[in-house]
Amino acid sequence: MSSGRSAWPTPVSCRAFCIWVTSLLMLGACGLGGPAHQPPPSDIAAVVEMTNGLNFSPDEITLPAGGTVEWRNTSFFTHTITVDPARASNPDDVRLPPGAEPFDSGEIPAGEVFRRRFTTPGTYRYVCIPHEGMGMIGTITVEPAA
Ligand SMILES: [Cu+2]
Numbered sequence: 001m002s003s004g005r006s007a008w009p010t011p012v013s014c015r016a017f018c019i020w021v022t023s024l025l026m027l028g029a030c031g032l033g034g035p036a037h038q039p040p041p042s043d044i045a046a047v048v049e050m051t052n053g054l055n056f057s058p059d060e061i062t063l064p065a066g067g068t069v070e071w072r073n074t075s076f077f078t079h080t081i082t083v084d085p086a087r088a089s090n091p092d093d094v095r096l097p098p099g100a101e102p103f104d105s106g107e108i109p110a111g112e113v114f115r116r117r118f119t120t121p122g123t124y125r126y127v128c129i130p131h132e133g134m135g136m137i138g139t140i141t142v143e144p145a146a
Contacts (some may be wrong), residue, residue: 078108079136
């Protein structure tokens, strides 16, 4: 057991502690607020999280044509949803079914969501532009509507 005083010996460490706590609170405010932390709308066909592990979770989803996917950035990082061979560092990392248009979400900040409705059946492979090289790649299978 130590005395109560020895844990906080100098004003300098008190101030450092305050700065540390303030940074944590600010980080929390940025990273833990926003629509990504609210329940998704009920008409969403599939939800994918963009994580602090720099991956999509789950990285493979299947939905019927006409369904909307919601990507939720629950991480502290900015991510993108990109299905465009012209924008990927390795064009082979992205794939579109015949007749589907390439698209790019642009930057999705921490706490934000991105939604896209898929009408063309087939297999889509998409990347997060900043983290493509780290394997942040996902697959979507859109099945023909019944
Ligand atoms: Cu990313």
